[in-house]
Amino acid sequence: MRRVTGDPVQGEATISLSPGTTPASRAGCHDAQETSLRDRLLLALLIVIWAISWPAVKAGIATIPPIWYACFRYWIATLSLFVFGAVRHDVTLPPRSDWRLVAVSGVLQMATYSVLTGLALTILPPGRASVLAFSTPIWVVPLAAWWLREHASRRALCGVGLGILGVLTIAAPSLRPDGAEQALAYAMLLGAAAAWAVSIVVVRAHRFTATALALAPWQMLVAGCVLLPFALLVEGAPQPIGLSGAVSLAYVGPLATAFAYWAVVEVGRRISASAMSMALLAAPCLGSMISAITFGETIGVSLVAGVTLVGVGVRLATGAPLR
Secondary structure: OOEOOOOOOOOOOHHHOOOOOOHHHOOOHHHHHHHHHHHHHHHHHHHHHHHHHHHHHHHHOOOOOHHHHHHHHHHHHHHHHHHHHHHOOOOOOOOHHHHHHHHHHHHHHHHHHHHHHHHHHOOOOHHHHHHHHOOHHHHHHHHHHHHOOOEOOHHHHHHHHHHHHHHHHHHHHHOOOOOHHHHHHHHHHHHHHHHHHHHHHHHHOOOOOOOHHHHHHHHHHHHHHHHHHHHHHHHOOOOOOOHHHHHHHHHHHHHHHHHHHHHHHHHHOOOOHHHHHHHHOHHHHHHHHHHHHHOOOOOOHHHHHHHHHHHHHHHHHHOOOOO
16 A cells, blocks of 8 residues: 655646656756756746636636636636647647546546636635635545555644644634525535545546646646536526626636646646645635735634644645654
8 A cells, every 4th residue: 555645736737747857966056056946936936826816716706607717717728728739849639548537637626626616706705715725635635545545644644634623713704504605615615625636536546648738738628618518507608708807817717727737747847746735835825815905805813723724734644844
């Protein structure tokens, strides 16, 4: 049996990172320092982009129904990645051995995750929503232990417990008779995190033939194709998109989805999965501050305590060293 350790979990590409060599092993110290600085800057940019994306999605779904928003988002991201691949002369059909992975990632990790988080954002402020949506590593541990028969260490199980306590702490204000709508929104966010966790476990059991970037546009195409009839069925024909919705999609589609996918794969080649998981937890923290400024979200004791517990839980669950 394998032991549950670090899991790359944030962003569409992180679950399928392929191993890469460290530049320092082949170059001098100067080149290694340059690469390290580039990776740090790219990771910082990724955190900022994802932090802004939650308030941006919140603003977008104020004028665009959430399922249609997710649909437009993935069609824009699909087009962006196909153009990016065409420029690099790297657009090919996925090998048959990767079709199952493309389908699972497209349906669960992208379509299901985006719909559930979008619906939750119609009720909750983006700061609280982002923290719960970023709790995916916590759910991977028990799922991998059950599905893949991986051994979950006491440290990882302790992380799961702390993470669940953090989720309950964040959701505590809604656990009252008149908080049913908010409780439903929190349940949708946990469902989104669970869908992402299932996708991660499926990927961990998969042997890749193509690279993550080669599969990315096809995964997003699957998501767009699934979301299109679902949006028509549930929300009806799309309505004209206003300026705020267009600006939101112009940011979230190409930048927070397509570019972020490339950035996570690029940085993930040289940064460990556990370090990535912890670093990317800065996104919901920064997103909460941006939400407080743009939407007047209150950063109360329950949110701060919940973020801290979830952060410690993710650190333990991913095997990141405590210092």
